[in-house]
């Protein structure tokens with residue numbers, strides 16, 4: 698049977714590395730650096746992001762955080778910030794030697810969420 702996206706991303710360990718690298722990238726990305734630095738509990742946000750990606754990619758984990766609309770409501774996130782975050786995630790995938798098929802699949806998921814994140 699075809700491998701799930703979760704398996705192709707390296708399971709929970711692979712996704713944990715992606716989250717670390719994406720957050721590191723946000724912290725040195727001038728477009729989203731300040732928002733990231735001002736997040737009160739970054740460890741909690743990382744844990745939620747790990748769960749979110751694991752569950753969304755077909756892993757056995759349960760996502761215990763808020764839905765994307767509730768999590769981002771009132772932040773007035775711009776299109777530019779959204780693209781910056783997506784670019785950081787794709788960059789983290791490059792850093793972890795993931796392939797074009799995996800990047801396409803992740804991009805499709807991220808794109809499907811934009812209406813719940815940008816200017817909500």
Ligand code: HEM
Nearest residue numbers: 729732736737742745746749762763768774778779782807
């Ligand atoms: C691109 C797709 C995105 C995904 C999949 C995503 C995912 C998540 C997840 C899973 C959480 C945790 C929710 C919770 O704690 O219940 C979260 C929180 C957060 N997100 Fe996003 N996010 C995205 C884009 C963005 C963008 C573009 C920004 C702003 C530049 C942003 C800023 C934040 C902040 C500041 C928090 C922490 C909120 C808090 O401290 O309560 N996110 N996000």
